[in-house]
Amino acid sequence: MNSQKKQFSDSDIPSEFEIIKRFFRPLAIDNKASLGLKDDVALLQFYQPSQIILTADAVVAGVHFFPQDPPDLIARKALRVNISDLAAKGAQPLGYLMTIAIPAGTSQFWLENFAAGLKIDQHEFGISLLGGDTVSTPGPLTISITAIGLLPNQVRLPQRCHAQIGDIIGVSGTIGDAALGLQVLKGRIKIDSQQNNNFLKDRYWIPRPRLNLGMELVKHGMIHAMMDISDGLLGDLKHICNASSVGAEVDSAAIPLSSAALAAYQLDPDILPIILTGGDDYELLFTTSPDSWPIIERFGQKLGVPINKIGHIISGSELSVLDKDGKNYPIEQKGYQHF
């Protein structure tokens, strides 16, 4: 990790070298590949043939999170959205590089809590900071993370373009919680209880990448297409359809909802488009042959991850959503924009 000089101002901002030394170097000591963040580069040594997965996501204050969000949660979400991309490919996370553009006046306290959030999740996912860059910015906090994962050699990467006509469409976990959590934070929807309120906000702040499930499904070759849901269930399913030149039919009544989301939906059925298209779920969306479905369900049971069948892949290019009466749900009239 190096630190570039601020070239256009002589003002004395907190030293970026000091920030690296105090807050980020301790996150790198567990993995010698980081070279202690002392050498501008990380060195990964593979002693046998390897399949390396790389993914990069950036988040910006005021765009992807609220500037006043707790710094540890900002850090953890920035990291987890990348880990989720690895999960969706069945990869074991190895580590990450991070560049962070820090606004002038960011406090030591903020940085300490940010680093503490990263530390918690490094432990959670068995990874370390391997390198990066710390710079100053006159604009909002901007975090870019590149995550590195290892895919077992014998397995084929599940891509968006691998969906086949007749496939079952499955999802992990529950859908719409994070998008509803964002609406709660914005004060735009009513929730019946404080407990549900907190549950939804938590789902917005802290994605749970489905690493174990992703690795298990991919390792056993059970999956055709797979991705994580970040742009919303329907938008991301449409990505799979487009890449695979297929259509899809989704049974809206089969979409798994948490009790909190169900309570919110019962209070106001008009929030359904938020659930279907809101995004930030970070659950796995996949297609598989009907023969594999019972085995996949058993994997889910073994790992304690709910898995639900929500529809199937059809010929054509249309994505249809059927309501509880089997009628086409008019998604385009419901604020559904992502395709």
Place this chain on the structure above:
Amino acid sequence: MNSQKKQFSDSDIPSEFEIIKRFFRPLAIDNKASLGLKDDVALLQFYQPSQIILTADAVVAGVHFFPQDPPDLIARKALRVNISDLAAKGAQPLGYLMTIAIPAGTSQFWLENFAAGLKIDQHEFGISLLGGDTVSTPGPLTISITAIGLLPNQVRLPQRCHAQIGDIIGVSGTIGDAALGLQVLKGRIKIDSQQNNNFLKDRYWIPRPRLNLGMELVKHGMIHAMMDISDGLLGDLKHICNASSVGAEVDSAAIPLSSAALAAYQLDPDILPIILTGGDDYELLFTTSPDSWPIIERFGQKLGVPINKIGHIISGSELSVLDKDGKNYPIEQKGYQHF
């Protein structure tokens, strides 16, 4: 490469999907590892044991470049500062991931020129865009690049901590040009001719990573410590000294200057600290045993890269700069801040 939705505004900004499709996907088609930027991840397959080098640098408009700089040059510099880190480790570049936070209102014309700059340098360095993320920002343009390179298996990575007492300190190319170029752009220094003016600005805008030299030196095991000069010759030499627990003595008269820098220095000797500490050179700074020096000089001649001996590593922890009369040059009184 995926595209995250803008969550906190309903304003209709140019679609990030469209930006990826139109400007960035064409930069990814030459390397199948990118999966065409269609799958959130890149897949690198290594069929034999491998040493992978990863490095990440971010640049911010108004901090690392002027917002009005030509977009193709912004792109090329953002990429080249990362390639330079690979050069300093003797690695062959494979590709890069890029996250870019784009201010609202950025024109198609700007994006087209930005992508054209990347394309030129992809060709120059034999690399492709492998993945990344495109997001919007209410702040300045922010570019984060993670570059990936391959180090031959039989070689040892030259690290900052490998300098030994008695080593010769060498540099490639000429020092101070880019820092003077920045001062020219700011209108702060006088240059004797338009030609020199243009030369220095060009050196500021377009770093020349010393890839071939770096690979050759490292492959033949000629190098102890090595890094690229980004924070200034003396600041970066001090990094090597600190990491290796050694001191250094630099002969300022031996520091190689371009004819443009020499002319500027002769007009105003007070600019010496800018040359010594200004940074942005992206030349190689290395230490080596005296026995290896003649061989290294021959590598430089073979590759057409000037190589100069500028001092040597000594015991202790001090970095001394000797002036042309052999006296200690009082660097700390000359605006020298970087250590």
